[in-house]
Amino acid sequence: MSRKEPDQQAPVVQRVRVRYAKRGPLRFTSHRDFARALERAVRRAKLPIAYSSGFHPHPRISYIAAAPTGVASEAEYAELALRDRMGPDDLLKALDAALPPGLDITEAIEAHTSGLADRMEASAWRIELPGVTVEVANAAVEAFLAAETVTVTRLTKKGDRAFDARAAVVHASVRPVAGGDGERYAILDLVVRQVTPAVRPDDVLSGLSLVASLVPPVPPRVTRLAQGPLTESGDITDPLRADREHPSVGAGE
Amino acid sequence: MSVTSVYPQLELLLPQVAKPIQYVGGELGAVATDWDAARVRWALMYPDAYEVGVPNQGIQILYEVLNERPDAMAERTYAVWPDLEKLMRDNGVPQFTVDAHRPVAAFDVFGVSFATEMGYTNLLTALDLAGIPLTAADRTDDHPIVVAGGHAAFNPEPIAEFIDAAVLGDGEEAVGEITDIVRDWKDAGSPGGRDELLLRLARTESVYVPRFYDVDYLDDGRIQRVVPSRADVPFRVHKRTTMDLDAWPYPKKPLVPLAESVHERYAVEIFRGCTRGCRFCQAGMITRPVRERSITTIGEMVETGIEESGFNEVGLLSLSSADHSEIADVCSGLADRYTGENVSLSLPSTRVDAFNVDLANELSRNGRRSGLTFAPEGGSERIRRVINKMVSEDDLINTVVTAYGNGWRQVKLYFMCGLPTETDEDVVGIADMAHKVIKAGRQASGNRDIRCTVSIGGFVPKPHTPFQWAAQADPETVDRRLKLLKQAINSEKSLGRAIGYRYHDGRPSLIEGLLSRGDRRVADVIRRVWEEGGRFDGWSEHFSYDRWVGAAAATLPAHGVDLAWYTTRERDENEVLPWDHLDSGLDKEWLWSDWQDSTAEVEQDDCRWTPCFDCGVCPSMDTEIQIGPTGKKLLPLSVVGQR
Numbered sequence: 001m002s003r004k005e006p007d008q009q010a011p012v013v014q015r016v017r018v019r020y021a022k023r024g025p026l027r028f029t030s031h032r033d034f035a036r037a038l039e040r041a042v043r044r045a046k047l048p049i050a051y052s053s054g055f056h057p058h059p060r061i062s063y064i065a066a067a068p069t070g071v072a073s074e075a076e077y078a079e080l081a082l083r084d085r086m087g088p089d090d091l092l093k094a095l096d097a098a099l100p101p102g103l104d105i106t107e108a109i110e111a112h113t114s115g116l117a118d119r120m121e122a123s124a125w126r127i128e129l130p131g132v133t134v135e136v137a138n139a140a141v142e143a144f145l146a147a148e149t150v151t152v153t154r155l156t157k158k159g160d161r162a163f164d165a166r167a168a169v170v171h172a173s174v175r176p177v178a179g180g181d182g183e184r185y186a187i188l189d190l191v192v193r194q195v196t197p198a199v200r201p202d203d204v205l206s207g208l209s210l211v212a213s214l215v216p217p218v219p220p221r222v223t224r225l226a227q228g229p230l231t232e233s234g235d236i237t238d239p240l241r242a243d244r245e246h247p248s249v250g251a252g253e
Numbered sequence: 254m255s256v257t258s259v260y261p262q263l264e265l266l267l268p269q270v271a272k273p274i275q276y277v278g279g280e281l282g283a284v285a286t287d288w289d290a291a292r293v294r295w296a297l298m299y300p301d302a303y304e305v306g307v308p309n310q311g312i313q314i315l316y317e318v319l320n321e322r323p324d325a326m327a328e329r330t331y332a333v334w335p336d337l338e339k340l341m342r343d344n345g346v347p348q349f350t351v352d353a354h355r356p357v358a359a360f361d362v363f364g365v366s367f368a369t370e371m372g373y374t375n376l377l378t379a380l381d382l383a384g385i386p387l388t389a390a391d392r393t394d395d396h397p398i399v400v401a402g403g404h405a406a407f408n409p410e411p412i413a414e415f416i417d418a419a420v421l422g423d424g425e426e427a428v429g430e431i432t433d434i435v436r437d438w439k440d441a442g443s444p445g446g447r448d449e450l451l452l453r454l455a456r457t458e459s460v461y462v463p464r465f466y467d468v469d470y471l472d473d474g475r476i477q478r479v480v481p482s483r484a485d486v487p488f489r490v491h492k493r494t495t496m497d498l499d500a501w502p503y504p505k506k507p508l509v510p511l512a513e514s515v516h517e518r519y520a521v522e523i524f525r526g527c528t529r530g531c532r533f534c535q536a537g538m539i540t541r542p543v544r545e546r547s548i549t550t551i552g553e554m555v556e557t558g559i560e561e562s563g564f565n566e567v568g569l570l571s572l573s574s575a576d577h578s579e580i581a582d583v584c585s586g587l588a589d590r591y592t593g594e595n596v597s598l599s600l601p602s603t604r605v606d607a608f609n610v611d612l613a614n615e616l617s618r619n620g621r622r623s624g625l626t627f628a629p630e631g632g633s634e635r636i637r638r639v640i641n642k643m644v645s646e647d648d649l650i651n652t653v654v655t656a657y658g659n660g661w662r663q664v665k666l667y668f669m670c671g672l673p674t675e676t677d678e679d680v681v682g683i684a685d686m687a688h689k690v691i692k693a694g695r696q697a698s699g700n701r702d703i704r705c706t707v708s709i710g711g712f713v714p715k716p717h718t719p720f721q722w723a724a725q726a727d728p729e730t731v732d733r734r735l736k737l738l739k740q741a742i743n744s745e746k747s748l749g750r751a752i753g754y755r756y757h758d759g760r761p762s763l764i765e766g767l768l769s770r771g772d773r774r775v776a777d778v779i780r781r782v783w784e785e786g787g788r789f790d791g792w793s794e795h796f797s798y799d800r801w802v803g804a805a806a807a808t809l810p811a812h813g814v815d816l817a818w819y820t821t822r823e824r825d826e827n828e829v830l831p832w833d834h835l836d837s838g839l840d841k842e843w844l845w846s847d848w849q850d851s852t853a854e855v856e857q858d859d860c861r862w863t864p865c866f867d868c869g870v871c872p873s874m875d876t877e878i879q880i881g882p883t884g885k886k887l888l889p890l891s892v893v894g895q896r
Binding site: 025026028029030032033034036037039040041042043044051057069070098100101102218219 | 260264265267268269272273274276277278279280281509511512513517559560561562563564565595
């Protein structure tokens with residue numbers, strides 16, 4: 001007897017793009033962890049999610065350039081394919097309520113365009129450096145920016161990999177902040193281009209330690225503030241603008 | 254006085270460890286507890302990694318039951334991996350709960366559930382990190398009462414020195430009783446200190462407090478007697494049995510972690526206990542009698558469990574799930590309810606029986622048919638009579654033919670090696686079975702692309718089973734037989750290619766054997782292994798056989814015994830066993846006669862369908878078999894998926 005063919009799943013009638021945040025302790029959520037949590041939240045919220053066909057039907061959700069484990073973010077993006085239409089505002093409310101506090105849906109917009117991933121040209125990162133003075137941080141950033149290339153190594157699954165961390169950095173600046181106990185420390189603001197291999201905030205920190213021996217006494221707290229298209233002046237703009245401005249007609253792309 | 258969270262200190266360590274999310278908590282289903290409002294505070298531990306511990310049913314049930322009480326609260330803690338353990342020691346961060354990151358030492362009761370003895374070294378790590386003295390006698394009124402539960406607590410003697418108390422059997426009602434006693438004692442101003450509290454617990458006759466019992470030994474190393482050291486504690490401590498599973502429909506709000514765990518599913522226990530009578534099976538012996546959860550409660554639990562958790566898999570758990578009196582209606586009812594919902598249903602622990610294939614077909618009618626698992630346990634009819642696993646070769650072949658004929662492509666078969674009276678032929682017979690399975694499967698499916706996997710584990714004699722007297726096979730014998738089996742499987746290449754072979758070497762089983770049937774003298778071995786770095790002994794990459802053997806050789810001879818004495822030595826009828834004063838309900842004379850029947854290859858029927866064979870449990874525990882059918886059916890859910 002031959003195997004039974006799997007059931008066909010309902011077709012996609014609408015795509016919704018969501019922006020979400022990873023905050024507080026839940027910044028330690030890995031991308032895989034988040035994907036599992038989102039799939040379960042989709043079930044709990046009873047969203048009309050579309051499934052892939054086949055013997056292992058999967059909810060049709062795609063993720064775009066997720067922040068590393070341990071890094072907080074205000075600007076993560078995912079796209080949900082639906083089998084029935086649903087208002088993006090209702091989807092936002094239902095999905096956010098089904099996710100734990102700290103994994104928060106902050107925006108939902110119907111997709112009218114393709115190529116969202118390609119629009120993610122750069123990210124803005126905020127790196128808090130408790131225990132590091134503004135002067136020390138400034139000196140390190142100046143040395144880093146003055147360098148032609150800063151070759152850093154990162155341990156990957158294929159062993160140590162060396163690459164330049166300097167070229168991808170579009171902007172780096174330091175400002176002071178008062179800590180909880182009144183102590184002032186440095187905050188480093190970065191804009192880094194999305195390149196291959198990816199240059200992550202910790203790669204820039206490795207670079208700072210290489211060029212200026214900057215070694216934070218406690219682990220820095222990193223947050224992605226934005227990601228999207230990069231203007232010539234070095235600013236990051238809204239990656240969902242095209243979808244937002246599109247006249248809301250029909251479904252899909 | 255409120256207790257501060259250690260999270261600010263912990264947070265600085267988390268970027269430096271693997272999978273930090275496991276230490277953060279914040280699971281769906283986790284309860285926000287009110288420290289100040291609670292009068293009795295429990296820290297519950299599963300002494301293994303978070304990914305293994307968080308799906309554990311026992312801890313989830315007790316966590317929910319305790320947190321529903323207005324006068325109690327419970328938080329959870331798990332074993333931390335060595336990378337975090339080192340950082341915690343370097344930075345003075347104590348063992349913490351994942352709920353509110355409170356120090357474990359601040360709680361009133363520290364309850365640890367031992368599904369296996371291999372978690373003992375992790376208990377010591379947790380106590381040490383918590384700042385609780387390892388030796389119970391060194392603790393003061395300021396330290397929590399350390400209580401062991403779980404199946405391993407049916408012989409807690411090897412850890413008697415490290416725990417204050419042990420509870421045998423079902424925990425749902427026991428935790429309530431302990432909470433009452435601790436609350437009343439605290440409310441009265443803690444009269445008599447720790448000793449008085451433990452005495453009050455011991456007097457219930459269902460909480461074992463090792464310090465109130467003296468063990469005397471004979472010159473040859475055997476136990477002479479175990480007697481209470483004071484007049485007001487009972488001679489024997491009895492197990493707890495929760496009789497009405499419908500009255501305890503937990504977990505209601507399953508814990509859904511952000512971190513990946515070993516079981517990503519909603520699990521509902523469809524019955525507890527088993528009277529199939531497999532002689533090697535401690536779980537089947539110590540959880541009697543059979544108590545079914547009704548089809549109606551199962552349906553309700555699955556419905557709310559799926560809704561609360563968002564899981565897309567449901568496991569119908571028990572020791573032999575197809576034995577539920579209404580299992581066919583449960584399976585077809587659930588399959589009807591969740592058609593088109595992309596919810597998969599699974600039925601672990603099934604026996605070798607074509608009926609099981611029907612059930613599996615029903616559960617998989619909306620999904621794929623990949624693998625089915627059966628456990629014949631022994632490779633020859635003779636050895637299956639010895640272990641009372643009543644499966645004939647015809648049963649097995651009929652079952653797999655039905656499975657392959659219904660589109661299943663893979664069959665997994667579970668076996669044990671090192672069983673009492675076992676010969677090389679019994680083990681090599683497994684190859685013959687597997688060959689027949691492949692031949693029959695190819696014929697039934699008309700397809701050569703079918704597979705069979707043989708999984709084989711080392712047998713460990715367990716307390717409160719008919720094999721509690723048996724000599725454990727030494728690792729050399731086990732390994733030699735496993736090798737013979739491998740050769741035999743591959744002796745016919747065309748068949749061997751379709752057979753997967755999975756096994757573990759026999760050495761961890763020997764250590765499990767030491768810890769399972771050990772007495773209080775084994776504590777020295779556990780402590781020494783832990784001092785030498787032993788952690789996570791259930792994980793092959795962390796387990797060190799040499800460390801255990803070395804620690805046993807260094808500590809046991811002072812007591813006139815050794816590793817072999819505890820493991821490969823057969824006990825005689827009159828020997829006082831370390832757990833004889835702990836009452837699982839099983840009559841020791843019945844266990845002995847079942848052991849004699851075993852070696853005589855005499856089988857024992859199931860008392861659910863044949864007359865009582867006097868194992869002793871029902872009369873001594875004042876319990877009875879509770880099975881259906883109820884005659885009820887699962888009705889379709891009103892508007893599935895749209896509420």
